[in-house]
Amino acid sequence: MTGRKPLFEFKGLHVEVEGKEVVKGVSLEVYPGEIHAIMGPNGSGKSSLSNALMGHPGYSITSGTALLNGKNILEMQPEERSRAGLFLAFQYPLAVPGVTVANFLRAALKSHRGPDADMSDFRKLLKSEMEALSVDQSFATRYLNDGFSGGEKKRIEILQMSVLNPKMALLDETDSGLDIDALKTVASGINRFHNDTNGLLLVTHYQRLLNYVKPHHVHVMMNGQFVKSGGPELALQLEESGYDWIEVETRQKAEV
DSSP, rough: OOOOOSEEEEEEEEETTTTTTEEEEEEEETTOOOOEEOOTTTTTTHHHHHHHHHHOOEEEEEEEEETTEEEEESSOOHHHHHHTTTEEEEESOOOOOEEEEHHHHHHHHHHHHHHTOTTTTTTHHHHHHHHHTOOOGGGGGSSTTTTTOHHHHHHHHHHHHHHHOOOOEEESSSTTTTHHHHHHHHHHHHHOOOOTEEEEEEESSGGGGGGGGOOOOEEEEEEEEEEEEEEEHHHHHHHHHHHHHHHHHHHHHHHH
């Protein structure tokens, strides 16, 4: 990595939710073109980390640093982090009755490009990205996530990512609630988005998404800390053996 600079990095990050520390000093560097996966059992702090990085008001970062292209995102509001190039696909996307998918995406893109930006290409861009993600064109005029199935909501999340084209995307359990066909479509959209200039951080419980989106690095999070890192083979080992062996290994290290 000599001479290369991380696209996205956080160091010594601690996060509290309602006064309880849920992330306990985690650090990570993501270089351009890299895909990282964070895996771990329920309640290990994975989603809290993602939400805190995006600036969710329910999550307080009590110490640590987080930089995107060298800029301190912790000094930014959530919308400023988004305009700086950070994106979060929610585990549970909210419905927004009264706001259509097309109007939502148009407003979001205009916010990124600036109020005086030329938006004449928006409809062409939206149509193209919807076709690529096998999202029926009728969804453009439906209210955002209102009455959508779990799989449809996740496709719309990836559609948002594709339209906004962020530098760094955090995908929080994007695979949850998807059947195998929807999983393949969403994975195809993620792979289509990813290139040598952007970065991906996938948060997931299971290996199955990683069968289609190949990570360069896998990190296991337990009790608010990264306890083990490795390559794609680590995810396969977790799929085969679960998390118990890592808990034992971590406990033994702590006792030495």
